[in-house]
Amino acid sequence: MVEELFVSGHRACAGCGIATSFREVMKAVGKDVIVVNATGCSEIVSSPYPQSAWKVPYIHSLFENVPAVASGVSHALRSMGNDHTQVVCIAGDGATYDIGFGALSGMLERNDDVIYVCYDNEAYMNTGIQRSSATPWKAATTTSQVGSAVKGKPQGKKPILEIAAAHKIPYAASTSVGYPFDVAKKLKKAMGIKGARFILLFASCPTGWGLDTAKSIQATKLIVETGIWKMAEYENGKMTGVFKPGKRKPVEEYIKLQSRFKHLTPEDIAAIQKEVDASWTGLE
Amino acid sequence: MKLPISKPGTSVENKTGDWRTFKPDIEVAKCIKCGTCQRFCPEGCMGDEGKVPIVNFDYCKGCGICANECPVKCIKMIPEK
Numbered sequence: 001m002v003e004e005l006f007v008s009g010h011r012a013c014a015g016c017g018i019a020t021s022f023r024e025v026m027k028a029v030g031k032d033v034i035v036v037n038a039t040g041c042s043e044i045v046s047s048p049y050p051q052s053a054w055k056v057p058y059i060h061s062l063f064e065n066v067p068a069v070a071s072g073v074s075h076a077l078r079s080m081g082n083d084h085t086q087v088v089c090i091a092g093d094g095a096t097y098d099i100g101f102g103a104l105s106g107m108l109e110r111n112d113d114v115i116y117v118c119y120d121n122e123a124y125m126n127t128g129i130q131r132s133s134a135t136p137w138k139a140a141t142t143t144s145q146v147g148s149a150v151k152g153k154p155q156g157k158k159p160i161l162e163i164a165a166a167h168k169i170p171y172a173a174s175t176s177v178g179y180p181f182d183v184a185k186k187l188k189k190a191m192g193i194k195g196a197r198f199i200l201l202f203a204s205c206p207t208g209w210g211l212d213t214a215k216s217i218q219a220t221k222l223i224v225e226t227g228i229w230k231m232a233e234y235e236n237g238k239m240t241g242v243f244k245p246g247k248r249k250p251v252e253e254y255i256k257l258q259s260r261f262k263h264l265t266p267e268d269i270a271a272i273q274k275e276v277d278a279s280w281t282g283l284e
Numbered sequence: 285m286k287l288p289i290s291k292p293g294t295s296v297e298n299k300t301g302d303w304r305t306f307k308p309d310i311e312v313a314k315c316i317k318c319g320t321c322q323r324f325c326p327e328g329c330m331g332d333e334g335k336v337p338i339v340n341f342d343y344c345k346g347c348g349i350c351a352n353e354c355p356v357k358c359i360k361m362i363p364e365k
Contacts, residue, residue, distance in 0.1 A: 008327050008343040009295035014303060015347035019326035046295065049288065053295035180323050206347075214348030214361070217324045 002027045003055075010053035012045040015213025017204030017220055018119045019045070021177040022090070025117055025201070028187035029086055031056060034073055038066035038091035038100060041126040041205075042119065063099045066091050067107035070114045078113065086191060089116040093134035094124045097158050108167035111195040115187070118160070118198070121205040129208040133158040138268055140260045141208070151263050164198040165234035171195075172234040176202040178220030182231055182243065202229050210259025222254040227276050230283075242283055251276055300327065304346035306361040312336050314358035321350035321359065 005026035012019040018041060026033075037043045037060045046053040047060060061069045066089055074087040096104060096118040107114060123141050124130040131144040137156045140146050144153035165172040170193045173186045183201065190197040202223060204216040211219055223229040224245055231243035251273045255261045264272075308321075319333035329343040330350060337350070337359075351359040 004328050006328070007293050007296055008329050008340070009298040009300060010327075011295075011298065011300070012326060014326075014345035015349055016326045020324055020349075023326075023328050024323075047290060050290045051294040051298060052290040052292055055293040058292070212348075214352040216326075216347065217349050217353055 003031070005031065005055045006046070007053050007055060009051070010046045011048065012041070013205075013207045013213075015204075015206040015211075015216040016041075016045070017177050017206075017216050018042060018092075018121060020180075020217065021119055021183065021201050021203045022046070024177065024180050024183045025088070025090070025187060026054075026056070028184040029088055029115070029191060032084060033057075033086045033088050034059070034077075036061075036066055036070040036073060036087060036089045036114075038089070038095035039063035040092035040095055040124075041121070042090050042092060044126045063095050065103055066095060066100055067103040067112075067114070067116065070116070071107050071110065071112040074113045087114045089114055091116070091118055092125075093118060093120040093122060093160075094132045096120075097133040097160050104164075105167065108164060108169050108196045108198065111169060113194055113196070115190050115197045115199065117187075117201055119201045119203045120160075121203050121208065122157075123205070123208050125205050125208045134160070137272070138261065138264055140263065146263045152260075161198070161200045161232065161234070164200075165237050165239075167196070168237040169196040169198060170236060172198040172200075173232065174200040174202070174229070175231050176220045176224050176229055177204065178202075178217050178222075178224065179231065179243075186233070208260070210262070211257055215257055219254065219257050222249065222257070225249045226251045226254045227280055228254060228272075230279075244284060248276075248280075299342045300345055301342045304341075304344055304364050306346040306348060307341065307344065307364045308337075308339055308346075308348070308350050309360045309362045310337055310339070311358040311360075314356050316356055318355060320353050320355060324349050324353050 006022040131141040138152035227248040329340040331338040
């Protein structure tokens with residue numbers, strides 16, 4: 001039995017996809033690790049003083065500097081002759097796509113020896129569901145509301161995996177918490193590589209998405225089965241693999257589970273379907 | 285000087301079971317011990333993978349993921365008394 005390194009008693013909402021994803025990530029990386037955590041849901045729910053849900057050395061600093069802190073921890077370890085302890089960054093989409101983006105780019109460009117795990121739940125959830133640049137097109141949040149003129153977020157999602165891969169780092173991959181074996185496989189692979197490694201982990205937020213807590217994991221499977229989310233791998237800037245879900249399900253099956261999309265018209269859904277179909281050109 | 289540092293794994297002091305309005309009810313005879321519920325439980329409170337799940341109600345928040353994901357549908361969510 002693999003030891004749990006992210007333990008019970010954390011304050012994540014019922015059905016939280018990121019809690020499941022941290023259990024999975026920690027089981028894959030094991031005990032010889034230092035976790036560097038950005039501000040966000042992950043930090044708020046897991047480390048209110050004087051408690052910690054992490055059974056490993058853990059440091060939280062700020063929203064914007066987590067890749068730089070991780071770079072420092074990694075360089076300090078290597079300078080001390082420790083060449084085995086993994087430094088794992090855990091940060092949400094807000095810290096990764098937006099606030100810590102500059103520091104992240106620096107860490108990737110220097111190819112610092114860090115595994116960066118971004119759990120993407122597509123908005124700033126811990127501060128009350130504000131849109132981030134990971135929020136998908138048309139999704140309703142408290143700062144991309146549905147009104148008469150504008151309905152949900154007017155912009156699409158930033159392609160952060162491609163941006164990370166464009167730094168020509170040795171390994172960049174995306175996965176989803178609904179596929180725990182894929183999560184474990186990609187983390188194990190990342191651990192065998194030196195340098196900057198970037199894992200983009202899709203994780204559900206029932207509270208922020210208006211999703212039934214019981215269907216939290218189902219949604220993270222459906223986003224892959226519909227082809228909206230690709231579980232891809234990039235090595236040294238080139239795509240080396242993508243999970244093919246077979247006959248893709250209609251995107252509506254994923255969309256209709258969540259109240260953040262309830263205002264979408266049939267035309268909106270058709271537009272999303274068309275975009276998803278186009279994104280698979282040459283990959284199937 | 286005493287540093288204000290949290291000790292690893294101390295969140296277990298925080299019992300989250302009282303958040304629950306529904307609770308999983310497991311039909312043990314139907315369970316195939318596949319480990320799906322244990323793998324997906326956000327609280328990690330369903331016991332060891334490969335065994336019949338034993339729910340630790342000190343932590344179960346009653347989300348219902350286990351019931352939804354169970355491939356043989358041997359878990360039902362019933363109202364907490």
